[in-house]
Amino acid sequence: MSSDVARILGAAARGEFPPPDGSTTIVAQPNGRDAGVLSFTAHSVVFLDEDPDWIRAELAAASTDPLVASMTPRFHAALMARTGRYVNAVDLMTVAGALPGEPGIALREIEDKEHPRVARALKYREEVRVWAADGGVLIMGRGVAGRMEVAVEVDEGVRHRGLGRALATAARHLTPDAVVWAQNTPGNARSVRTFQAAGYRPVGAEALLVAGQDDGPELLSGLSRLPQPA
DSSP, rough: SSSSHHHHHHHTTOOOOOOOSEEEEEEEEESSSOOOEEEETTEEEOSSSSSSHHHHHHHHOOOOOOTTTSSSHHHHHHHHHSOOOEEEEEEEEEEEEEOSSOOOOOOOEEEOSHHHHHHHOOOOOOOEEEEEEEEEEEEEEGGGGGGGEEEEEGGGGGTSSSSSHHHHHHHHHHHHSEEEEEEETTTHHHHHHHHHHTTOOOEEEEEEOOOOOSOOOHHHOOSOOOOOOO
């Protein structure tokens, strides 16, 4: 990962954040797919191949408070109208360090590229791998600026048994990188608690500008069917 966005995310994973000065940093998209807004404490990052003067004018019009302007519906609506993309959700960004050894849960990898879980994940991530467990699915792949991301799903009938936490923890053993990222919709409190119980810590928020049709919102916004941690 060599883009400005990758460097900003890498620093955040180490606990090094942009200055909390109420300003907004504007950088280029890391690739044609990834565009959006990152929000840290009192600092935002817009990664979008658009006129910086236009972006700053829209931020000023969105709110008189620079601390919240980048995450307002008005600013996101302006970005969508300008780019033809859409904002699926504002997500909580969380990150966790890699763990040694094998996962503490039995997993079987799904290698069929036509499998619905694999095919859908490939629309938004690269180097996708999917594992099945009894009652759940673990999905990993490279998303924004090449970061390794995890998503999990848990069947309705096996909730409240700690499976979501076990799958999220397994990703920390399986990641080839020093860290692994997860995105959680803040209103999905079960998902947030599950990933925090698995050692993922919040570092900020993000709103991605997604191109094309949305046929898997839960995959983009951080996994909607997670159990209460046991």
